[in-house]
Amino acid sequence: MSTITATSTTTFASALNTAMSDAMEADESVVVFGEDVGTLGGVFRITDGLTKRFGSNRCFDTPLAESGIAGTAVGMAINGMRPVIEMQFDAFAFPALEQIFSHIAKMANRTRGRVRLPIVIRIPYGGGVGGVEHHCDSSEAYYAHTAGLKVFTPSTAADAYLMLREAIDTEDPVVFFEPKKLYWSKAPEDLSTLRQAYESESENSRRIGAQGQAVVVREGSDVSIVSYGPSVATALKAAEAAAEDGISAEVLDMRSLVPFDEAGLIRSVEKTGRAVVVAEAQGFVSVASEIAARIQERCFHSLASPVLRVTGFDIPYPAPKLEEHHLPDVDRILDALDEMQWED
Amino acid sequence: MDDPKTAPEPGHEKAEQASRIFAASRSFGITPEQYMLPAQQQIRMLDAAGTLVPVEQQGTGPGHEYPIPEDEVLLKAYAALVAGRRINDQNYALVRQGRLAVYPSSHGQEACQVGAALCLEPGDWMFPTYRDTVSVISRGVDPLEVMVSFRGDWHCGYDPREHRVGAMSTPLTTQLLHAVGVAHAAKLRGEETVVLAMCGDGATSEGDFHEALNFAAVFEVPVVFFVQNNGYAISVPLSSQSAAPSLAHKAIGYGLAGEQVDGNDMVAVLATLRRAVHLARENSMPLLVEAVTYRMQAHTNADDETRYRDREEVEQWKQKDPLLRMQTFLTGEGLLDDDAAGRITEAAEKVASSLRQAMTADPAENPLEIFDHVYAAPTAQLLAQRAQLDDELQRATTDEGAQ
Ligand SMILES: Cc1ncc(C[n+]2csc(CCOP(=O)(O)OP(=O)(O)O)c2C)c(N)n1
Ligand SMILES: [Mg+2]
Numbered sequence: 001m002s003t004i005t006a007t008s009t010t011t012f013a014s015a016l017n018t019a020m021s022d023a024m025e026a027d028e029s030v031v032v033f034g035e036d037v038g039t040l041g042g043v044f045r046i047t048d049g050l051t052k053r054f055g056s057n058r059c060f061d062t063p064l065a066e067s068g069i070a071g072t073a074v075g076m077a078i079n080g081m082r083p084v085i086e087m088q089f090d091a092f093a094f095p096a097l098e099q100i101f102s103h104i105a106k107m108a109n110r111t112r113g114r115v116r117l118p119i120v121i122r123i124p125y126g127g128g129v130g131g132v133e134h135h136c137d138s139s140e141a142y143y144a145h146t147a148g149l150k151v152f153t154p155s156t157a158a159d160a161y162l163m164l165r166e167a168i169d170t171e172d173p174v175v176f177f178e179p180k181k182l183y184w185s186k187a188p189e190d191l192s193t194l195r196q197a198y199e200s201e202s203e204n205s206r207r208i209g210a211q212g213q214a215v216v217v218r219e220g221s222d223v224s225i226v227s228y229g230p231s232v233a234t235a236l237k238a239a240e241a242a243a244e245d246g247i248s249a250e251v252l253d254m255r256s257l258v259p260f261d262e263a264g265l266i267r268s269v270e271k272t273g274r275a276v277v278v279a280e281a282q283g284f285v286s287v288a289s290e291i292a293a294r295i296q297e298r299c300f301h302s303l304a305s306p307v308l309r310v311t312g313f314d315i316p317y318p319a320p321k322l323e324e325h326h327l328p329d330v331d332r333i334l335d336a337l338d339e340m341q342w343e344d
Numbered sequence: 345m346d347d348p349k350t351a352p353e354p355g356h357e358k359a360e361q362a363s364r365i366f367a368a369s370r371s372f373g374i375t376p377e378q379y380m381l382p383a384q385q386q387i388r389m390l391d392a393a394g395t396l397v398p399v400e401q402q403g404t405g406p407g408h409e410y411p412i413p414e415d416e417v418l419l420k421a422y423a424a425l426v427a428g429r430r431i432n433d434q435n436y437a438l439v440r441q442g443r444l445a446v447y448p449s450s451h452g453q454e455a456c457q458v459g460a461a462l463c464l465e466p467g468d469w470m471f472p473t474y475r476d477t478v479s480v481i482s483r484g485v486d487p488l489e490v491m492v493s494f495r496g497d498w499h500c501g502y503d504p505r506e507h508r509v510g511a512m513s514t515p516l517t518t519q520l521l522h523a524v525g526v527a528h529a530a531k532l533r534g535e536e537t538v539v540l541a542m543c544g545d546g547a548t549s550e551g552d553f554h555e556a557l558n559f560a561a562v563f564e565v566p567v568v569f570f571v572q573n574n575g576y577a578i579s580v581p582l583s584s585q586s587a588a589p590s591l592a593h594k595a596i597g598y599g600l601a602g603e604q605v606d607g608n609d610m611v612a613v614l615a616t617l618r619r620a621v622h623l624a625r626e627n628s629m630p631l632l633v634e635a636v637t638y639r640m641q642a643h644t645n646a647d648d649e650t651r652y653r654d655r656e657e658v659e660q661w662k663q664k665d666p667l668l669r670m671q672t673f674l675t676g677e678g679l680l681d682d683d684a685a686g687r688i689t690e691a692a693e694k695v696a697s698s699l700r701q702a703m704t705a706d707p708a709e710n711p712l713e714i715f716d717h718v719y720a721a722p723t724a725q726l727l728a729q730r731a732q733l734d735d736e737l738q739r740a741t742t743d744e745g746a747q
Contacts, residue, residue, distance in 0.1 A: 031532070065555040065558070067551060067555055071518060071524070071525065071556070072522075074525055075527070078529075083525075098552075099521065102515045108720075110511055111499075111717075112716075113720075114503045114505065115503075115511070150719070259725075260723070260724075263724070
């Protein structure tokens with residue numbers, strides 16, 4: 001995990017919470033709803049206090065039905081609101097897929113841009129927390145594959161704040177993946193600094209998405225470890241370990257899967273000449289596959305070795321006691337680096 | 345002291361929705377069950393021949409009272425019926441000529457189609473399906489804009505917000521939840537917007553139907569769910585779809601009132617829908633109206649109806665034609681003379697001929713537009729793909745020029 005300062009109280013969870021309350025403060029049309037998000041503040045407490053502060057018209061519990069939540073959000077967005085909806089866990093968003101794929105993703109295109117749906121679908125995702133079946137899926141590929149959706153996934157508490165604010169402000173629907181194992185990680189920045197940073201950006205860049213850029217979170221010259229969400233921390237640890245073996249690894253956090261910052265990706269890989277893509281999701285037909293394919297298409301002549309992927313296995317997410325064998329870890333990344341034709 | 349039989353267990357206090365239903369039913373002097381369940385028989389005001397049915401045989405009663413609309417509303421409905429039938433038949437012909445990609449006709453269901461539009465105020469919303477072309481046009485949307493999708497030019501040709509009509513929805517009953525959302529947003533802002541949410545009989549088996557009724561009742565929003573029961577979902581009859589006594593009976597399970605109406609009786613459909621809209625607005629409550637009707641033509645042009653129903657059945661429904669019944673009624677009441685009827689037919693003919701003309705012309709679509717509306721600002725990848733197609737198109741033009 002990246003640097004933790006003892007003084008900061010900003011956690012990933014509180015950053016998300018503050019992003020929502022700041023957005024609700026700034027714009028009356030922002031409403032938050034889902035299962036248990038009201039009185040309880042959500043099973044992860046991400047919406048804690050919103051009902052108390054803004055009233056039950058602005059943050060409310062719905063009946064237990066994910067399609068109903070997403071479909072109601074469509075109607076509310078048609079009628080001038082900016083809904084932020086919570087899916088309780090990754091695998092429990094699946095009942096909402098018809099509304100998300102057939103309407104949320106397509107409404108703007110269907111109506112030639114006349115009806116845009118500024119909806120944010122928040123989904124806690126990923127494993128590494130000892131969760132039982134249906135609570136640890138990495139389902140980002142389904143959404144990234146669907147034209148019309150934006151897909152964000154922050155890997156730091158600071159990004160949790162900045163990217164959620166932008167997700168709420170953008171005119172496009174955003175599926176916002178929150179790595180649940182990072183909820184209690186901390187940011188060195190305090191929230192008022194982040195708020196100032198965000199609010200000083202122009203209205204226009206907030207609406208069209210300045211956050212859709214990949215960032216280099218660790219500079220290096222020999223290989224690019226390309227990652228996003230919960231895997232960025234693992235990638236950073238691997239880079240640290242690789243440095244001890246004399247390999248200078250650059251770590252790239254994609255941050256936004258759609259839009260996809262191809263230019264940022266190319267810049268890094270052309271510089272290093274090698275790339276390994278790390279993600280928790282199953283590798284077959286995955287976001288990692290897409291990234292690897294793009295590197296091959298665009299950077300072929302700069303590559304000193306094949307592009308590799310370190311991902312979850314192509315299995316249903318395993319039971320808690322077995323998940324450590326499934327998730328990409330430092331050793332598996334280092335093994336991949338070992339394969340990368342270092343002697344010339 | 346509370347009656348121990350009715351006193352709620354701690355944590356099981358009655359939802360407020362139930363007490364609203366209680367209040368409404370009490371105001372009619374009936375039990376909540378009597379209020380939520382449909383009347384003993386279908387609401388019907390015109391018999392098959394078009395004669396006014398005596399009040400005591402209309403199916404109405406306390407809590408189920410449906411006043412007959414004013415004369416000018418009835419005349420307006422008739423004009424819309426005639427236009428609707430003309431539009432259905434014109435589009436049917438255009439499909440056969442290959443001018444339309446597809447057209448799900450509502451021939452036979454026009455009373456429902458017209459009723460759905462005429463029961464609403466301008467500030468209200470309607471969420472139609474693929475079959476509800478005539479409703480959408482009756483609501484005031486330009487017919488040519490409605491036809492954009494059936495001609496295959498684009499998915500939706502009108503601005504849903506302009507007339508407050510959702511994009512005609514194909515994924516069954518998904519639009520019912522959109523209706524709930526529109527109503528809920530309006531309610532949060534303190535606006536009195538009623539939303540009419542439409543679906544077919546087969547669609548009531550879908551999960552979103554259930555979720556929408558439940559959400560609407562819990563949120564206490566004024567949504568009128570309007571089910572056109574035309575007997576079939578493509579080939580599957582209602583008996584294979586539901587074991588409920590009627591689709592209107594489904595309402596009570598969610599805590600809302602349901603009514604069943606003769607869907608080929610323009611007077612009854614309009615009376616029932618207008619009252620449902622009024623109750624929804626007054627009490628901020630959802631209601632369900634099931635109209636029993638019949639689709640006289642195949643599901644779409646791609647369907648072969650002879651595989652699942654016989655001619656005899658269709659012929660029987662011809663005897664209940666909504667247009668003829670309404671015409672007989674209005675003429676008998678002295679509301680419609682030959683002059684007025686002639687003017688109405690002429691106006692319908694105009695709509696049909698403008699449709700005919702417009703659909704025979706081939707508009708020049710811009711293929712590059714397929715990239716333009718996916719996101720508010722196109723992604724780098726979409727810009728590259730747009731440039732690729734643009735290049736392909738230009739090379740195609742150059743090649744043509746060279747030949
Ligand atoms: C979710 C979904 N499943 C299947 C279909 C394909 N389909 C289109 S119309 C239809 C029948 C619907 O019947 P009904 O609800 O009775 O309406 P009608 O067509 O009779 O007006 C089916 C199965 C669809 N559009 N959406
Ligand atoms: Mg049907």
